[in-house]
Amino acid sequence: MFKGLKPIVYNGQEVWPLIEGGKGVAATNHASAGAWAAAGGIGTVSAVNADSYDADGKIIPQVYHALTRRERHEELIAYAIEGAVQQVKRAWEIAGGKGAININVLWEMGGAQRVLHGVLERTKGLVAGVTCGAGMPYKLSEIAASYNVSYLPIVSSARAFRALWKRAYSKASEWLAAVVYEDPWLAGGHNGLSNAENPLEPQDPYPRVKALRETMREGGISDDVPIVMAGGVWYLRDWNHWIDNPELGTIAFQFGTRPLLTKESPIPEEWKAKLMELESGDVLLHRFSPTGFYSSAVRNPFLRNLEARSDRQIAFSTQEAGDHTFQLDVGVKGKNFWVTRNDLLRARQWYGEGFTEALKTPDNTLVFVTTEEKKTIRKDQADCMGCLSQCQFSSWADTETNSTGRLADPRSFCIQKTLQDIAHGGDVQQNLMFAGHNAYNFKKDPFYSNGFVPSVKQLVDRILTGD
Numbered sequence: 001m002f003k004g005l006k007p008i009v010y011n012g013q014e015v016w017p018l019i020e021g022g023k024g025v026a027a028t029n030h031a032s033a034g035a036w037a038a039a040g041g042i043g044t045v046s047a048v049n050a051d052s053y054d055a056d057g058k059i060i061p062q063v064y065h066a067l068t069r070r071e072r073h074e075e076l077i078a079y080a081i082e083g084a085v086q087q088v089k090r091a092w093e094i095a096g097g098k099g100a101i102n103i104n105v106l107w108e109m110g111g112a113q114r115v116l117h118g119v120l121e122r123t124k125g126l127v128a129g130v131t132c133g134a135g136m137p138y139k140l141s142e143i144a145a146s147y148n149v150s151y152l153p154i155v156s157s158a159r160a161f162r163a164l165w166k167r168a169y170s171k172a173s174e175w176l177a178a179v180v181y182e183d184p185w186l187a188g189g190h191n192g193l194s195n196a197e198n199p200l201e202p203q204d205p206y207p208r209v210k211a212l213r214e215t216m217r218e219g220g221i222s223d224d225v226p227i228v229m230a231g232g233v234w235y236l237r238d239w240n241h242w243i244d245n246p247e248l249g250t251i252a253f254q255f256g257t258r259p260l261l262t263k264e265s266p267i268p269e270e271w272k273a274k275l276m277e278l279e280s281g282d283v284l285l286h287r288f289s290p291t292g293f294y295s296s297a298v299r300n301p302f303l304r305n306l307e308a309r310s311d312r313q314i315a316f317s318t319q320e321a322g323d324h325t326f327q328l329d330v331g332v333k334g335k336n337f338w339v340t341r342n343d344l345l346r347a348r349q350w351y352g353e354g355f356t357e358a359l360k361t362p363d364n365t366l367v368f369v370t371t372e373e374k375k376t377i378r379k380d381q382a383d384c385m386g387c388l389s390q391c392q393f394s395s396w397a398d399t400e401t402n403s404t405g406r407l408a409d410p411r412s413f414c415i416q417k418t419l420q421d422i423a424h425g426g427d428v429q430q431n432l433m434f435a436g437h438n439a440y441n442f443k444k445d446p447f448y449s450n451g452f453v454p455s456v457k458q459l460v461d462r463i464l465t466g467d
Contacts, residue, residue: 110385
């Protein structure tokens, strides 16, 4: 047992202060969450478009039949609620009364509040708490409290927590079970970097977590309410000075990337194999996500293609002005595209390389893509089912008009399509593969030598030794 690590009381029983991170679309499910709870920790079912099953236990593909985006959005919400309910019930059975089961939602997912109500209504007594990030989830406390369920907001700064506390959480303080601090430079998936923070200059989490604890104390929150350190957590021995530290109060740890590589992890074998090959620097903090947030994913050909697409980009004006004195003669129909001489030459070069279609972005620029890419982009935009509250890629918004009012952005991608595909056996090179920046440890950590894939129980036991 790692010295100083003690169980915490959560949902009325003692559990290890180890939380399984709830990873997006089908990367964390009942099997992994139930096993994590059975090992004495807090398992997390991802309630982000979770899988549901038919009578034979086979996954039901989430196919959309409606003709309008608004109607497809209703299908999406129905799938989301049904899937999460089935996952929670199965996880609860696997846990067998040990540990605890949380659910994880993204505040910026389409219909987040409706999904949360729908799931909690049908899983009474099974869900211990709701973790929620990606955005500012003001209503989280009110919704969770109305079902007598704890809430665990995910923040990446003391400032964000202070805003949530003052505006909403102080009114339901008794249901605040923990605050998750997610390191915006090291965590996988979507990251809470603010515009004031440099993505290329990671900050030490200690002072930031210390500031968070001070903010919590200002609000009268007990030091017994844990701060959960998430993002960049691999070995507990690296966090020795955090445990039993009076400056920080009670600390728990969330593991997102490590549980991807377990026997119970639902991700496909090809994805697990890829994790074992990663080197330091193979995970990229990027801004291609249609959410507008920074996010971290493996820099595979899918991501490299998005980088290259944005590099094939030029500014234009609709009339001759300044140094925009050359008419663009490739990739566009019409004559009102004025560009610089240098950009005209670059555009002609891309055209010659097969990138023959120029697509407008919301920033008065053009990106050059192949005819095939253009077809895929346009089809994906047309197939939108409103999986985000605001989507830059399709310009869908969860509002009365269902539009962001901005041009759809071809530099991004359909996140629902790629996450569903990779989670259900699609090509790991040509889909978005979220991972934390420590994923290269799979190759270095002797625990995984000779391709060893542990059970969740073996992983939790290993973590508890400090390794």
